[in-house]
Amino acid sequence: MLFNSYEFLLLFLPITLILYFYLNSIKMVTLSKLMLVIASLFFYSWWNSIYLLLILGSMIFNFIIGRSLGKTASKALLIFGIIGNVALLGYFKYTDFFIENFNWVLSKDVDLLHLALPLAISYFTFQQIAFLVDNYRGEVKEFSFLNYSLFITFFPQLLMGPIVHHKEMMPQFALKWRSILRWENISLGLFIFAIGLAKKTLIGDPLTDYAQYAFDNAQKLTMIEAWYASTSYVLSYYFDLSGYADMAIGIAKMFNIDLPKNFNSPYKARNFADYWRRWHMTLSRFLGDYIYKSLGGNKNIVWIIYLNIMITFFVSGFWHGAGWTFVVWGLLNGIFVVMAHMMKKANLEMNFYVAWFLMFIGLIITRTLFVAKDFSDAWYVTKTMFNPMNLKFEGLVYIDPILQSLYLAIALILALGFKNSAQIAENFKPNIKYTLYTIVLLATSLFTFSSAKEFLYFQF
Template sequence: MLFNSYEFIFVFLPIVFFVYFYLNSKRLTVGAKGFLVFASLFFYSWWNVVYLPLILSSMLFNYVIGNSLAFDNKRGINKGFSKNTILTFGIVCNLALLGYFKYADFFILNLNLVTDIQVEPLNLLLPLAISFFTFQQIAYLVDSYRDETKEYDFLNYALFVTFFPQLIAGPIVHHKEMMPQFASKWNLVKNYRNIALGLFIFSLGLFKKVVIADTFAEWATNGFDRAVTLNLVEAWATSLSYTFQLYFDFSGYTDMAIGIALLFNIKLPINFNSPYKALDIQDFWRRWHITLSRFLRDYIYIPLGGNRKGNFRTYVNLMATFVIGGLWHGAGWTFVFWGFLHGVALCIHRVWQSIGFRLPKVIAWFITFNFVNIAWIFFRAKEWDDAVKVLSSMFSLDNVNFYTYKISSLLVSINGNDKTLGLSVFAFILVLYFNNSMYYYNNNFDKNRKSSLLTSFLLSYAVIEVHRVSVFLYFNF
């Protein structure tokens, strides 16, 4: 089930909201939690019920491992096994599950390329959200190992993993961020300010997705997947279209997740903070997909040694972290190369900082944004040839005639007019000069007539466009 679908907006969400708070009003707190878990699993199963046993088995396994890590090594099920052994076992099993479904065919195809062995691909369908709920549960195991988290109630743990606003594509949350909120008695009753703010942020996210991102998606698809050749202007239009599509698609999803969670009085962590305003690549990763950046830092970069073992080791750790981050996004060498590019950029930035050089803000922004834009080409391209087609055309003057309407032919084939070009300018203005949704999330929202009218406009306009339902990009990762 998609957030941007009529059945979710007008059926699923209202029913879950009213039943959850009705059960709480009758002091049936356990029943309300159980209903929310059931609703979340129903939400997950709507996509493909075949994979419901997979997420249930994963939850049960990690619940048992997490509890075993919380006990003293000298007692209970830990007897004879060290905490290091149990944690390693838990992480390996989680990664094996993820590896089997996400990377088995990638491994087979590459094995076939370098050897004479010809193994048939498994052609596995990637289970929805497996990357997100796997990383979230690995973080839970590590937190349990560090005695930062204890959970002895399976219902609570199931709610932590399956809470439907963040189940499919994050944010990646910690147990200690979520469960105290569900336990708070103040969160068991309807909060009308949270409802108003939640509806506003949800409407903003829905507008981002169905009005802005999906419009850019048509142009990006035309340039990457349909066009045989591109001229310079068309290539830049294609790359910028995907750069904006990805931003408004994923930040739109995150806004919707945050808004829906607020309806239930739950505050999810901030996941985006105007990343295209970044003045350097480190700043970009502090703003883009913040919970994933946090995970990579806390559970990969720091355990590898972080910056504690000298400059060379720091650069190796940065490269390893971002190559892994690239591979997490997808089983393909283009994703690995995208991660490699960001790793190199961060190493260069670190050297630049150590020398003490500073660039004027406008130049720093220009370099950062264009690097991110160019790197996204490899993230988007289905094949190396697609990336080369777009990238080479971005720096070629062949077939460019600024006095013709060649660029218009690309636009007309999509929308019948040149509105997409205007939307690109509009997108730049939005991401660079306007407050983002988190400005309102952080206590800058007033529940008044103006905000009500804006919410109504955004929601109404977006709902009209929901008929062209499209899957969120991060569902693929």
């Protein structure tokens, strides 16, 4: 079920809210949590009910391992639990990738399995690995399967994050005041949701439509078309993913639950290290806490620190997709982050605008590896962007210059010149002005639902 759908916005969300707070109002707190878990599993299984057994099995496995780790901090048990999670993710996400490379290296012809990637498996796997490690460290204080189920399945953040810790979300459900309907949180949550919905449907989707169409014909693009396509994709990715995060945070707020911020104006960063502190912040936090710090973090000699950064970004690239383009994308980001750290260590500082420009160009170039079908297309687009021999102003087939320029201008102005959603929400007041803002954003977004598109990160 998509957030940007009539059935979600007009049926599922209001019914779930009403039932949750009604059950809490008559002191049936346990039943309200159970209802929320069932509703979340229904939400998850809307696409394909067969994967319901998968997520339930994964939850039972991790809860048993986690509870055991809470009683005895066994490193062997922790490793077993992590391997189990990675194996499940690896089977569905990477089996065909390994078969393809096996066939290529040994000139074999093993058939691919063509496994469908279960929805949200990358996210709930990481969240459960974090749960196991937190248990091993003694940071989880209670063990209720109902609460654990709610922690994993809570539908606002189930599909694409933010990735949360048990200790930062579940204590909120235990607070009595959070079980009571609070209209100020309903109005604030709806306002944040409306911002995210508008970002996704009114800006992200049109930019994605053009970028995907252009990259489907990557080898035919001119210099201008290559720039428009690559820049459109960079901006669409931000508005799509941050739009989802806003919607998730807004919905959770309606339930009186605070989810962590996931984006902090990443395109205002001046280098890649700063960018990754602002982009998909809970994923960066996970990789930092459980990969980078596990390797020793910044407590080693300089070249080991840089190696740890590269390993962390290798994992990030491989997590994003089962393909060498994603791995190279991760490594390139790692190189740029290392360069930022080297410049800081050497006390070298660029002009702010020059630094920002180089960072943004780097984003555009590296992001082509995300959208391109293969290295050939990615290389062609990158090369064409800097090929003045392919500069044409007439006969542009894969671009409407006026319309696309308008979308790009609006997206850049919003991403660079305005406050982000979290900053805007800080000034929210449940008054007529913000009510009108909410109504306008929701109403305009509703007109796009007939052609609603999935979120880009669903494929990861």
